[in-house]
Amino acid sequence: MITINDMGEWWQLVYRRGGASFVTANELHVPVGAVVSVTWSGAFRSREPALVIDRQGRHQLTAVAIWPPRLRHLATIADDTAEFDRWFVREATPAVNRSGAPLFTNAGCSLCHVIRGVVAEPSMIAPDLTHFASRRTIAAIDLPNEHGYLSGWIVNSRALKHGSEMPENNVDAAVLHQLVSYLESLR
Ligand code: HEC
Structure with missing residues (x-):
């Protein structure tokens, strides 16, 4: 069902x-x-x-x-x-790689997103990311779930999808790199 x-x-x-x-x-x-x-x-x-x-x-x-x-x-x-x-x-099953909890919380992502076993109880609802890396596209459109697009999406999702309700995330390059690597590990 x-x-x-x-x-x-x-x-x-x-x-x-x-x-x-x-x-x-x-x-x-x-x-x-x-x-x-x-x-x-x-x-x-x-x-x-x-x-x-x-x-x-x-x-x-x-x-x-x-x-x-x-x-x-x-x-x-x-x-x-x-x-x-x-x-x-x-x-x-909850996420196997649980190392991203501090990263996700510090960058503010956990305000809206759940990664089961890692971060829960967001105050706003957004797509569950527990096994995000197994999805082939991003954001319910034909945007491939690939490194470059994912980085761009995290920083400024509206540049890639006009109607996105995800705000810009002001993260520095090192944190962005860690976030993308972590998301890519969530199979
Ligand atoms: C204020 C709430 C909010 C915050 C904070 C937020 N997001 Fe999002 N995020 C959303 C929403 C809403 C969507 C769905 C947007 C759409 O598809 O139009 C989304 C979509 C996504 C997606 C695509 C999911 C999919 O199924 O394709 C990823 C990946 C993502 N966010 C990562 C992050 C990361 C990493 C952070 C922290 C740096 C973050 N988000 C912070 C609300 C948020």
Whole structure:
């Protein structure tokens, strides 16, 4: 079961299966060919309570809101069952590399972002970064999750995405380098 929360500029994704549940963002994974129960919240709603993607690989779901009219994409990956299960188990686990806690807190990132096992209880809600490095794009758009883009995003996200609600982060070059390396370790 997946709940897809429309956060305006990004997607919050809540997964539940058996006793396990976790929150992630922006990249929807489903097992190929399986019937997945989906609940949409926010402007995007569906009369279809289920989703089936029958072709393996990377897709783009298009969500359409009738009024006010809006169209957004959701990066979607359909994996075979074994691969999906590996992804699910990994996502449900807290971050393995926990060394970034002081870095994240000192740079102010923990005001808004969760990295499970590292920083929690942010005062503002932003995408969960626990396994950020396993996502292929940044910020729910076609921006590759690569070193250069990630550095640029952290300093001034609005230069890369007009509507971003992430403020500029005034971090010096050494801290930025450490932040990017840390985020890249979060598989
Ligand atoms: C005031 C809240 C706030 C602070 C502080 C903040 N962020 Fe963000 N961040 C956001 C929001 C909101 C988004 C989603 C923006 C969007 O997609 O339009 C985001 C997105 C991101 C993303 C992309 C996530 C994804 O799923 O693609 C990364 C990476 C990120 N922030 C890293 C950082 C780092 C590193 C810091 C600290 C230097 C930081 N953020 C500080 C609010 C914040």
